[in-house]
Amino acid sequence: MTDHVALCSLCAQKGKTCCVETDIFVTMGDVRRILDFTKNPDFYEFRGCTTEAYKDQSDDPQWDRLVFRPDGTRRVVKRDSSGRCLFLSTTGCILPLEVRPLICRLHPHLYNAQGLYPDLAPECPVHLLPPGTRPEQLIQGFCQEEARHWHHLLYQEIMESTTTRKAGDLNFRP
Ligand code: SF4
């Protein structure tokens, strides 16, 4: 997210970005891709929601049912003591786009299991874009076609996590 060039730089100058104090859910597919890249399995944990907004998945029952474990936790990227995502460096995300968690790639799109919403996440300050500039010019991965592909993959991989859960091991680790 934060290496998505100009808009993200402007956003960062205004304060914390979407890579700080955010709960980044990772699918098992994300875990495998990140592990292949970093060779370090110690990047995720099971954690409850940081904010009430994350708990409210009333528009996405599938997410609510499949992502959360019975104790209210879900698999998320670890953060450092200041709330910054473990993969955030001074120059942005250290993960290449094709390795980055799917929800990071989809940001700032909003969506549920059925598809992408027309509106963008309100915290992404697209109003800072220079006049006449479209978000897809300044946010990597913003292209609708790519986003639809990632959205499909995200829900496919969420289903995979459920299969694992149904196998009876809530503490499954790759
Ligand atoms: S909120 Fe939007 S502009 Fe800000 S860092 Fe994230 S993707 Fe970039």
Ligand code: SF4
């Ligand atoms: S994985 Fe990368 S893009 Fe996602 S929150 Fe962390 S630093 Fe930001």
